Structure formats: structure tokens, C-alpha cells
Amino acid sequence: MLHSLFSWIISFLNHRPNIMKNNVKELIKKALIQWNEQDQLSLTIPDDVHLERTKDASHGDFASNVAMALAKPLKQKPRSIAEAIVKHLPASDLVDKVEIAGPGFINIYLKSDTQHAVVKTVLAEGDQFGHGNQGNGQRVMLEFVSANPTGPLHVGHGRSAAYGAALAQVMSAAGYDVHTEYYVNDAGRQMAILAASIWLRYLAHCGEVFTFPSNGYKGDYVVGMAEALFADVGEDYRMPAAQLFQDLPQDFDEESKTGDKEAHIDAIIAGGKDFLGDRFQAILQRGVKAVLDDIKDDFEGFGVHIDEWFSEESLLHSEALHQTIDRLEKNGYLYEKDGARWFRATDFDDEKDRVVVRSNGTHTYFASDLAYHASKYERGFDQIIDIFGADHHGYVARMEAGVAAMGFDVARLNILLVQFAILFRGKERVQMSTRSGSFVTLRQLREEVGNDAARFFYVMRKCEQHLDFDLELAKSKTNENPVYYIQYAHARVCSVMRQLGEKGLKHDMALGNEGLSSLVEPEEVALLRALSRYPEVIEAAALNHEPHIIANYLRDFANDFHVYYNAHRFLDVPEALRHARINLIIAVRQVLKNGLQLLGVSAPEKM
């Protein structure tokens, strides 16, 4: 509560109407209002006037199509509407001139002073430049990855992690109060299977001989945990394999296609619990802790921050689960069939009804997921964003159904799906198999290509789109690699600043600001435009949940800088011009750094 109030105050103080696009929009809106009043048009003024950056400089800086859009409701010619709007435009020191062009576009040219002023703004605001207040302090719950703690994160999780972390940063920059969370499935059957897997590897380590179950966790990390267990307890947990495997249901057999892997592993778990008693739970807990510690360490190395690790088990202890089921019951959406309790999801456009309590009395994962979502609502978030792997796409409808059935506002819930990343080594697709445990872990990927490249590549594309992740490209130190391309632009500015010092020159920022009007080269104008666009880019990325927009922007922006660098010199020019140009490139460096920071990529001073 206090925190929320605090962040609201901060965001209020931080609020500056520094988005050029919005300033111009306001002018048009005022013109519409004034015209509307004067001519009694009884026009409904749209909240958001459509305005866009022009592609072509001969169309000015901004263009609006309002005149064309209003042609129909007003039954007037677009061009005459445009003329009326232009006539009513309030005086502004931003605008140089306004033209009507083509079928009725209103083209707006900014004053060069206005364009130059962005440099001062960037220098004054520093790492806050680009931040806005679109979120107005709204509290946002952002849950992502939430992989079962049964093994190390793999490259698929990496994309969710990078995306979630970037989105959290971007939304924070846009004035949202973002809370990141990882839901830890530490209560289910999978955890028992992990415990059993560790125990079996431990037995093997003790010298017992048996066939490892097909449904157990086969990764090397399990063996490591078994060895650690042995080191701690010696042979205290040892049980003769012959005794354990006696009279068990057959495991599934590839050759004969007979047997039941689920029944087989369940029997092993039951046998383990019988023999070990409390010690089984102890194995389980050390297993969860070891895996979770590994995941936390992985995230930390990857620059991904999680505010809260939310334990599924805590829901069970708190009775939240029962409350959830009661809640559905009370609202009349539960019924009994085949000994199980079903949720009538079909009442809410889901394909079929879903089980919440199995016939054996245990709750399904869906049930605890609902309890978890109830908790999210009860904690009072304005927006709840779930980032799921695309393989969970089937859960969207039932989750929304469940939330609605519990009586919560579904409109506040936003489920985003992240597609898998397909790894390539050049042209070669990297084969992965979860079954055999031979998947590439996130850690391996980070070690191979580095954190910067990994973070950037993961968020280069829209999240619901397939991503081809080329390891060779991510490692290459050439202009094909967008990460290096952008970082190089940053390093180049730093290098110029070093040269400045080496030549015994002093930079004077105040003089630079005074002389900004001397920045008239086309490459400089292009950079000024790009700088003033940055806050708009953040706004778009935050509102659409699309950090890739920033990645694309930075690429283009770095290009603008490299062009400038090649065409002009900064140090060997008259002093006044030098100060102005240095101010410009410091602003460029600042924006590169700010943008990279949002994506979790470093901005090196030297390469």
C-alpha cells in the first residue's frame, strides 16, 4: 500500500509531457474542438486523434488523416475539412508550417528549434529520458516462466524469461508499477517423481542394480543430487532393489508396446514412501531446493529479476484451494460425474468441462492454478499478465472461464503466449529431446553466446511468433549481428569522447546547447527525429506488450548514427559546431544505453 502510494507519487513527479507526437495530437484535437463549437457541428471528438510519423520528409514530420476520416460523418470533402482544421489550429511554438496534401492529409512541419530541443531534453533527463506515465501507477502482476522445478531451465524457458523481464522493464518505464512473479509448482506429482528419480539414482550409486523407469527424470543433474544425498546420509536410505521392484506394474516397453509407465512410477513412489517414511519428503525438499537454487542463479546471471517466488504449496496450507472450490460450488458451476468433480467451463465458451477434483480425491493442477489466480485478484492488481509457453495455449480458455466463474473481472487478465525458439547452428537445426534429457539448457546457451546476445535475440521478434535463434549469428562479431551493431554505435561515441580528452579538448555542454541550431546536416536532422521518437517507441512497446519494437528501433537508430559518423567529423570542426555535435552524440549514446538497458543488454564503452 505504502509502496504503491510512493510509486504513484514518483510517477506523478516524473510525468512530463515529453512525447512530441502527443503534443501535436493535442493541437489537432483543440482545433477540432474549437471548430466544432464555432460551427456547431455537434461532432464527437475522438479521444485519440490519429497522427503518424511521416515516412517521407517531404510530407513534413507528422501527418494526420482526421480530415479524411471525418469526411463521411460530416458529409464534406476531406480537403475542405482539412482547411477548416488548419484554420482553427491554436498558435504553437512547436509548429513551423502546416500543409494540406494529397487526398486530405494534414502535414505538419516542426520548427527546427523544436527539433533541436530534444537534445537538451535527453541531456537533462539522462537515463530517465523516454520514460512516461501512460501506466499512471497502475499495478501490474507479471507472471512468467513458472517452469516446474524438476530440472534446469532450457532454451524455451529462456525466451519467456527474456521477454518477461524486458516487458517488466518497458512497462515500468511507461509508468506502471510492475510486480514480477514466478509460480513454483512444488506440490504436485511431478515433484514426487523427481524425488523418486533422485532416490533411484542414489540406490544405483549404492550399488543396486535395476532398470531406471522410463517416466523418471534422466538428466545428469539428478545423478548429481543423488551423489550429494549419498555424501550426506551414506547408505541410510538404501533399500534392496529386488525388494522395491518386486510385484510392480510393468513399465512401458518400447519394443512390445506394453506396460504402463504411470502406474509403474506411482508404485515406485508408493514403495519409496513406505520404506523411507518422512525421509521421502526430505529427499523431495532437497530436490526442489537444489533445482530452485539453480534456476534462481540462472536468472540472476541472465539479469532477470523476480519479485516473488510464489509457492503452490503455500496455497494448500492456506486453504485457498478449498475456498476456490467452494467458490465455484457456491456460484453453481460444479457437478459430479464418474466420481470426479467437474467445472462447467462450457458455460464460458471453453470446449469442454474440466475436472477440478479427481475421482481419487486429489485436486488437479487446474484447481490450484485457479486458486493461484484468485490470489492474484485478491492482491488487488489492476492488470494481470500471464506469460505462458505456447504449448499451454489450450489453457487460456479454461483459465478465463475459471476466473469468470469465480466472479472476477476477466478483462483484467491478459494471457500472452510465447512461441518456442528453434535453435540453429548456421543452417543446421539443433536437435533437442526432453525425453532423453539431452536438451540445451539456458545456461549452456548463455555460456555459448553470452548474455547480451541471448537477451537481445530472444526479444527480437514478436512473442507469439516463431523464433529462429542462430547460435553462429549470435556469436559472430560482424554487422550481421544486430547486438554488436548497436553496441558498436555506443562504443563509437565513447571512443570519440576518449579522443576528445586525448587531444586536450574540453567539452562545454552549455555552449553545445546554445549552438544546436547549427545542426542542419541531413544526417543530423535524421538523428534528431529518431531521438524524439524514442519516447513514442517506449509507449508503443509498453501498451502493446511488444519489446521487440525497441529492438527494431535501436537497430535503425544505430544505423542513423553510423551513417552520421561516416559522413561527418566531430572533433576537427570549429569549436561552436564541435560542442553542438558532441551534445548530439552524447544524446545518441544516452538513448542507445537507455534502450539497451530496457532489453537487458549491456552498453560497452569499448569493443
Next chain:
RNA sequence: GUCUCGGUAGCUCAGCUGGAUAGAGCAAUCCCCUCCUAAGGGAUAGGUCGCAGGUUCGAAUCCUGCCCGGGACGCCA
């Protein structure tokens, strides 16, 4: 079968929620370091925006139907 994401230059992708002449990077051809990092830049060439209808002043973008690919659909977790 149902749902979902995609199909834009030879390749990988942008395209700002309907705008003006379709945009980058790679690959191809040619060019630019006596100069702050060539990890850079310039030029040329490259297109039936999957196909067919529809909506309108205007469609790569929205709607419908097909075609082709990726993925998802359990009393699994």
C-alpha cells in the same frame, strides 16, 4: 476434426492497429580508410505482399472462403 500462429525481395524479418512511391539486414555486383574503431558507410539490382472475393476515398494491414507450413488440444504436469 477444433483452436492458434504464420505465409511480404534468393534468405531472415520490419511495416508504427487502414494512408501517400512497399522497407531493412544478409547474400550478389561495384565503390569508400593519409581521417575520431572498416565490428562502419555509399551505390546498383532484387516484389502478383500465399490465392480468390468483399468492406471504402484508399487494403500488405480489416471481413469471408480456400491453399500451404509451425504448434496445441488428457481425471498429463
